[in-house]
Amino acid sequence: MKNRVITIGTIICSTFLIAGGVNITEDLESIIIKEDNKDIKIQRIQDTKHRLTSSFTKTSRECPPYCIQPMNIGKVKTIGELELLKYIKDMQEEDSNMLLIDARTRDWYSEGSIPTSINLPFTMLKKNSKYLNKILKLLGAKEIDGKWNFDKVPTMIIFSNGIWDAQATQSIKRLVEMGCSEDKILYYRGGMQSWNSIGLTVK
């Protein structure tokens, strides 16, 4: 009995010793950004016992359509969470010329996305999309002699559900196919799967 009490006491004490904030990196606890005139704190879920219960707990989805995506899409740079967080922070600057794009269809997007992202479903960039011209013009692309010039388009960070989802891949391929320079695009391959799995804030 005495031994049990000591063991339990030791466990409780060690829990207190090792417990701390769930930071993003050793030096970074969170970032605060502004979206729709509201402060949003992007941080990890602080409860160390928290586990995912959402659809991102699934290990196996039918392929096709949900197939593993390559690490690199052409010469487009692939980034991880820390780079993405830095870009999200940079995007708050007045002279920022970046856009975070969630390439998933609306049903996915409405279940939660990365703060400051904008929903531009991959389907809307398809050749037969009746919104394609409007979208490209809004992005700043110019049509010259039937070809699109993307020089004035902001740098686009594109993501979808993660390594098992082709929605971001399709958007990136389509933009490049239309003439967008590969260095205008960044691919966050981890997507919502990675973002959720480390408990980062979802809007």
Add this chain to the structure above:
Amino acid sequence: MLVKKVVVLLLVAGFYSISANNLMSGLTDIVDQAEDKKVEDKKVLNYAFKQRMRTQWIARDALLISMNFKSTFYQKEMLENADLFNENFKNLLSSKKDIEKAKKEDPSFTKKIEDVKNTWSKFYDNVKKISKDAKDKKALNFIGENNIKLLNDIAYIFTNFIKSYQSADKLEASMAHIKSMLYTQVGKPRMYINKLVKERLLIKQNINKKENQKSLENSIKNMDRLMKALKDGDKELELNGTEDRKMLEKLAISQKIWEEVKILVKKKTITDKELELLINKNNEFIKAQTEVVKLTRSSNDN
């Protein structure tokens, strides 16, 4: 270990350039516009699924009326369901663009629609007759004899409607197919429960007893298989099953009611008190399974 906490606090409105805001809101407007159309499409399909259930609901109520079981109540309920069926059917027929799309998928679609229009028109007239006179045997018989044909025809029409909504994009079509299979199957138990209760009533009334007994056994088998498949998956039914806790809880509620219904419909003889309980459980099941349908539509766990 000393954790150095750095909070990067960034300042308000001025940081966002006007052009960035314009770009964001402009893109959102375009996507919203495209999505509004999709929501409308989904509504058409949602109504369509409910029509299957209504055919069997009307037929069940017609039987209860013929048995003089709370006739006034079921006369009203039957007419309400028939009015809803009629309204949804009319909406569907007036969505000309959708019909054109569906025709492309299946050239015989127009003829089928004419057939169903014809069957439904007679069906609706007979429902109205029963709502005025609970003892109109001829009208009651018509509902009994034609409800399965109407169910099959409606199912055929909606299958073609779903096909017509398929995207030309391979990835989107493939993702949508998984969902549409799930939506089709998850609503089906509501139709089955009405159908098998109706079959039990037919047996009680000694109407085509042998045939209806066989039909009832099949319905029970189908229902058991489908309820299990929604939970555990079934390759043939193209269902993956679910591990989602909320979904499992909702399915467990439906399953519990289904088990109670099963005991009642399997009974060789059924008293009036048990019959009343059966009808209540039938309605309870529909409510519970509608919750499953709602949750399925708001989830991406498939």
